[in-house]
Amino acid sequence: MIQHLARFALILVLLVSVAACAAPASAPAATTPEQAPSATEKQTLDLWFNSDDLFNQYNEKIIAAFEAANPEIDIIYSPYPNEAYKTNLQVAIGSNDPPDIFFNWSGDDTGRFVREGHLLDLTPYAEQFGWYDSLSPAMLEAFTVDGKLYGAPYSQEAKYFYYHIDMFEEMGLSVPTNFDELLDLCRTVSAAGMPALAFGNQERWEGVHYLTIFNQKMAGEETIALDYSLSNPADVLFTDPGYVGAFERLVAMQEAGCFGDAVNSTTPDAALIQFVNKVTPMYYQGTWIMGSLKENGLEGKYGMFRMPPMTDAAAKGNQNYVLAGPIGLEISSKTPYPDAAAKFLDFYVSQSSQQALLQDTNRIPVRSDAVDRQVAAPGVVAVVDDLAVAEGTALWLDVVLENSISEVYLNSIQEVLAGTKTPAEAVAAVREQALKVQANRAQ
Numbered sequence: 001m002i003q004h005l006a007r008f009a010l011i012l013v014l015l016v017s018v019a020a021c022a023a024p025a026s027a028p029a030a031t032t033p034e035q036a037p038s039a040t041e042k043q044t045l046d047l048w049f050n051s052d053d054l055f056n057q058y059n060e061k062i063i064a065a066f067e068a069a070n071p072e073i074d075i076i077y078s079p080y081p082n083e084a085y086k087t088n089l090q091v092a093i094g095s096n097d098p099p100d101i102f103f104n105w106s107g108d109d110t111g112r113f114v115r116e117g118h119l120l121d122l123t124p125y126a127e128q129f130g131w132y133d134s135l136s137p138a139m140l141e142a143f144t145v146d147g148k149l150y151g152a153p154y155s156q157e158a159k160y161f162y163y164h165i166d167m168f169e170e171m172g173l174s175v176p177t178n179f180d181e182l183l184d185l186c187r188t189v190s191a192a193g194m195p196a197l198a199f200g201n202q203e204r205w206e207g208v209h210y211l212t213i214f215n216q217k218m219a220g221e222e223t224i225a226l227d228y229s230l231s232n233p234a235d236v237l238f239t240d241p242g243y244v245g246a247f248e249r250l251v252a253m254q255e256a257g258c259f260g261d262a263v264n265s266t267t268p269d270a271a272l273i274q275f276v277n278k279v280t281p282m283y284y285q286g287t288w289i290m291g292s293l294k295e296n297g298l299e300g301k302y303g304m305f306r307m308p309p310m311t312d313a314a315a316k317g318n319q320n321y322v323l324a325g326p327i328g329l330e331i332s333s334k335t336p337y338p339d340a341a342a343k344f345l346d347f348y349v350s351q352s353s354q355q356a357l358l359q360d361t362n363r364i365p366v367r368s369d370a371v372d373r374q375v376a377a378p379g380v381v382a383v384v385d386d387l388a389v390a391e392g393t394a395l396w397l398d399v400v401l402e403n404s405i406s407e408v409y410l411n412s413i414q415e416v417l418a419g420t421k422t423p424a425e426a427v428a429a430v431r432e433q434a435l436k437v438q439a440n441r442a443q
Helices: 004-022 053-069 080-093 108-114 123-129 137-142 164-173 179-190 205-219 221-228 242-257 269-274 285-294 338-350 351-359 379-388 404-416 422-440
Strands: 043-050 072-080 103-104 153-162 281-284 302-305 323-332 390-395
Touching: 043 053, 043 338, 053 072, 053 103, 053 285, 053 338, 053 351, 072 080, 072 164, 072 338, 080 323, 103 108, 103 338, 123 269, 137 153, 137 323, 153 164, 153 351, 153 379, 164 302, 164 351, 179 242, 205 221, 205 242, 205 269, 205 281, 205 323, 205 390, 221 390, 242 302, 242 351, 242 422, 269 281, 269 285, 281 285, 285 351, 285 379, 302 379, 323 338, 323 379, 404 422
Parallel strands: 043 072, 043 103, 323 390
Antiparallel strands: 103 323, 153 281, 153 302, 153 323
């Protein structure tokens, strides 16, 4: 009964918020006469999401509140797990019937869809709804291509080491201040008979997160910016020794006992369960797991720290970067109802929705007015404070790189972890594919 009352209260709050925020009289000229719905036409929008059970509950509440405030609009919600979402969206986005609204990452995942003409320009809606005044400028910039906005960011995701405070105390462990200390910590835990870190690389993206931050720390942000965008000349492209050094850091962690056996056949869900059940004292994972940790009774019982800095002379990157990136909602250029879809996006990033996002899921909002430090979870406050002092962000490698190059990276990481490919061979494979893509673009 209490849960039903809470849900009804949330819907009332969201309805009041929408009623209080009257749209400006001038709407963007995004709807053509042929697209304009009749006064009695029901506007149905498909919403696709990369989501888990906890976030599905949040989305369903937001959708219910939006539909109650906008009875002329129906939202058909289709959630998918991570890998299934990526595959299905790739097929659907180029079809004649793509989803009207869909979850996406920034970086080349958005840039490629823009180049292929799949995304609606949201710039006039951002101006109409005042997003440039209310949402994080950095998050909006991440979804901006050639001066136009193509996504509405709703959360900032970042990657941290989570650790059980009581296990650290029992084992006499301290938070490492540099990468060498992290390796020493792993050796200590391994000697006690357990892997230091949960690690599930079956879907390959957990491994690529290690390489993302290692590339930035070893090769440097200026070098990777030129290589990832294929702007470096062919004789220089992906030749910096920092790329091999990045793979070598991953191997060093494996040899120090940071990881358990069979990481390439372990799913991220299984890795999370290992951490929750204290099979390992640590887990290197994104801020999206904080809601699950709360559900499992671990709120206030875990600590967090960033990938520690490299202190050797070979590391050329700014060591005060954090692995992070925004996620958002985008609209298909083929939607028959662009105004209704944009209206939903505005509802989704409203202050009330963002406050509910924080309360229900422990995700990091993109609105500063949505974070109440007095009631927010300690982990959320810690992330907000840490992101504020970071000097830059390294965006997920698999969304920044062109897709075929990303695939080579994803596969090569598994092969290096399995011992079937050396770091040098892995980088050579990446460079080979990058040269092919660069040459094709030059034609």
